[in-house]
Amino acid sequence: MKNEDLILVTGSTGFLGERLVRELLATHPQATLALLIRNRPGLTGLQRAERFVPAADLHRVQVYAGDVTQPLCGLDASAYQQLTEQATRVIHSAATVRFDHTLEEARAINVEGTRRILDFAVASPNLRSFTYVGTAYVAGERTGLIREDELNVGQNFRNTYEQTKSEAEALVRSYLQKIPGIILRPSIIVGDSRTGVTSSFKMMYWPLKIYARRLWRTVPGYPDSVLDIVPVDFVARAVAYLAFDPTAIGSTVHLCAGPRSSATIAQIAARAAEYFHVAPPRYVSPKLFFALLRPLLFLALWGRKRRVLRDGRAYRDYFTMRMQFDTTHAERLLVPAGITAPPVLDYLDRLFHYCVASEWGRKTISPE
Ligand SMILES: NC(=O)c1ccc[n+]([C@@H]2O[C@H](COP(=O)([O-])OP(=O)(O)OC[C@H]3O[C@@H](n4cnc5c(N)ncnc54)[C@H](OP(=O)(O)O)[C@@H]3O)[C@@H](O)[C@H]2O)c1
Numbered sequence: 424m425k426n427e428d429l430i431l432v433t434g435s436t437g438f439l440g441e442r443l444v445r446e447l448l449a450t451h452p453q454a455t456l457a458l459l460i461r462n463r464p465g466l467t468g469l470q471r472a473e474r475f476v477p478a479a480d481l482h483r484v485q486v487y488a489g490d491v492t493q494p495l496c497g498l499d500a501s502a503y504q505q506l507t508e509q510a511t512r513v514i515h516s517a518a519t520v521r522f523d524h525t526l527e528e529a530r531a532i533n534v535e536g537t538r539r540i541l542d543f544a545v546a547s548p549n550l551r552s553f554t555y556v557g558t559a560y561v562a563g564e565r566t567g568l569i570r571e572d573e574l575n576v577g578q579n580f581r582n583t584y585e586q587t588k589s590e591a592e593a594l595v596r597s598y599l600q601k602i603p604g605i606i607l608r609p610s611i612i613v614g615d616s617r618t619g620v621t622s623s624f625k626m627m628y629w630p631l632k633i634y635a636r637r638l639w640r641t642v643p644g645y646p647d648s649v650l651d652i653v654p655v656d657f658v659a660r661a662v663a664y665l666a667f668d669p670t671a672i673g674s675t676v677h678l679c680a681g682p683r684s685s686a687t688i689a690q691i692a693a694r695a696a697e698y699f700h701v702a703p704p705r706y707v708s709p710k711l712f713f714a715l716l717r718p719l720l721f722l723a724l725w726g727r728k729r730r731v732l733r734d735g736r737a738y739r740d741y742f743t744m745r746m747q748f749d750t751t752h753a754e755r756l757l758v759p760a761g762i763t764a765p766p767v768l769d770y771l772d773r774l775f776h777y778c779v780a781s782e783w784g785r786k787t788i789s790p791e
Pocket residue numbers: 433434435436437438439440459460461489490491492515516517518519520532536556557558559588608609610611612613623626
């Protein structure tokens with residue numbers, strides 16, 4: 424193999440993955456990408472890739488129909504063998520990010536899927552780096568400053584996503600003697616910091632939408648809770664850069680806003696109130712809300728408001744978090760390359776603007 428790279432990327436059809444693929448193609452012009460993509464009913468992996476790979480770069484992309492829950496990642500033995508021989512880097516971003524999967528369902532993808540990609544890496548004789556996309560929320564219900572080198576300190580998890588991502592990260596750590604691994608932990612990924620564009624309206628967007636539409640303004644949480652969000656352009660740049668950084672090997676890196684650049688719920692809500700012309704939220708004690716108010720409201724409300732109350736449960740933890748992510752190591756690696764997480768309050772309005780312009784994801788609009 425010459426100096427060129429063949430990078431196996433999983434999760435490329437996802438919110439982060441699509442952006443990451445474009446970033447890798449733009450910043451590593453010598454690289455070829457091998458995308459492991461699931462077939463979807465009526466759509467092959469190649470057809471799915473054509474939706475987000477720029478036409479001019481398609482010749483640098485190979486598509487493998489596969490699934491990380493299957494033996495050999497769903498590839499036939501000869502394709503698997505050939506890919507292990509050619510791959511020089513692996514970026515594993517595939518995961519289920521649902522909070523409502525059973526532990527068994529989440530483990531099959533997040534833990535056993537990661538094990539298969541790790542075994543692929545071990546079998547790859549020309550491997551230069553293995554980059555695992557984890558999450559900062561492996562910290563679970565911890566409070567205080569979370570350091571990048573910490574993983575399990577006896578914390579509880581809020582859902583099967585956090586738990587299985589923690590198990591997967593522990594698994595990656597256990598392979599670090601065998602492969603040149605890098606663990607990256609984004610916090611909550613939101614739209615592009617310059618255009619606001621997002622293909623995912625999950626996570627922060629749902630509470631924002633119901634607030635902006637005046638469907639709900641009672642927040643069961645603390646106004647001074649910190650929400651660590653990072654724009655997808657920052658995360659994609661950081662992943663594409665660190666996957667090629669030999670000094671990152673063996674370490675864990677928080678791709679987070681960190682204490683300096685994140686914002687509190689109150690600051691974000693104040694901006695949203697101003698932007699969407701809605702009254703500021705009312706904060707109530709989460710204990711009181713979930714023990715007393717919510718059950719009562721469930722009886723009293725119906726229709727849309729009842730659905731909001733039901734669906735809102737999945738988001739309760741956003742408003743009560745008491746932790747911050749230390750980004751000392753991340754900054755040491757990324758700042759010299761000019762890659763920094765912008766302060767949340769600097770680009771929040773652009774996220775709001777895209778929400779409105781795209782009718783919260785119902786309409787496709789061009790970034791400009
Ligand atoms: N979004 C966030 O706020 C956030 C924050 C921190 C960390 N992360 C991490 O970032 C990574 C990407 O997240 P995302 O937001 O881009 O998620 P996403 O939009 O849900 O994308 C998930 C990707 O994984 C693929 N995938 C799932 N199961 C698979 C399987 N069995 N075999 C092969 N591919 C499979 C999906 O393929 P299909 O298109 O076929 O479903 C999709 O490409 C994940 O590891 C996640 O834990 C995300």
